[in-house]
Structure formats: C-alpha cells, structure tokens
Amino acid sequence: MSARFRDLLVARARELGEILHHEADGAGEDPTREVGDYKDAAGQEAIAAVDAAHAAHAGRELKQIRAALERIADGSYGQCLDCGEPIDLRRLLALPATPFCTACQSAHEHGGERR
Numbered sequence: 597m598s599a600r601f602r603d604l605l606v607a608r609a610r611e612l613g614e615i616l617h618h619e620a621d622g623a624g625e626d627p628t629r630e631v632g633d634y635k636d637a638a639g640q641e642a643i644a645a646v647d648a649a650h651a652a653h654a655g656r657e658l659k660q661i662r663a664a665l666e667r668i669a670d671g672s673y674g675q676c677l678d679c680g681e682p683i684d685l686r687r688l689l690a691l692p693a694t695p696f697c698t699a700c701q702s703a704h705e706h707g708g709e710r711r
C-alpha cells in the first residue's frame with residue numbers, strides 16, 4: 597500500500613515545488629518594470645504578501661511530505677510518530693503526509709502545553 601501513498605506524496609511534493617519555484621522567480625527584481633508606477637507597486641506588494649504566506653505554508657507541507665517519504669523508505673510509514681499505533685487509512689488518504697494519528701494530533705492541538 598505504501599507505493600500508492602508514495603505516488604500521492606510525490607505528486608503533491610511536485611505541486612508544492614512549483615508553488616515555491618514560482619515564488620522564488622517572482623521575488624527578484626524585474627528589470628523590465630518601470631519605476632514610479634506606485635499604484636502597480638502597491639498591488640504587487642499585496643500579491644507578494646499573499647504569496648509569501650502561501651509559500652511558507654507550502655514549505656511546511658513539503659517538509660512533512662519529505663519526512664513521510666523517508667518513513668515510506670524505512671518502512672515506518674502509516675504509524676503514528678507519537679504512540680506508534682497505525683494511522684487510520686482514511687486519515688492517510690486525506691492527509692498523506694500526516695505524522696500523527698487522529699488522537700495524537702488532537703492532543704497536540706488542544707493539550708500541547710499541559711505537560
């Protein structure tokens with residue numbers, strides 16, 4: 597079954613890689629753009645801010661996906677990193693890169709600081 601998830605993860609990683617590449621391309625100065633078009637510059641900045649948030653999110657997800665691909669390679673994929681129990685298959689299909697089972701994920705989200 598891990599081959600199927602590997603395909604899913606690789607496809608998703610490729611998508612995210614394109615988002616990040618796109619971001620890197622747009623980050624540089626554009627020498628063809630006229631200086632002094634303030635309206636356009638403001639619009640560009642707003643777009644850049646959205647792209648930066650998008651790219652940060654994509655970067656985090658890409659990290660998770662790389663870790664998941666490593667777990668597929670070493671045979672531990674599909675087991676929760678916290679409790680070691682198998683992660684629910686439906687959860688994996690929805691979130692192939694997730695390192696935690698549903699119970700541990702919600703523990704992380706709700707009770708992380710209580711320990």
Ligand SMILES: [Zn+2]
Pocket residue numbers: 676677678679680681696697698699700701
């Ligand atoms: Zn768990």
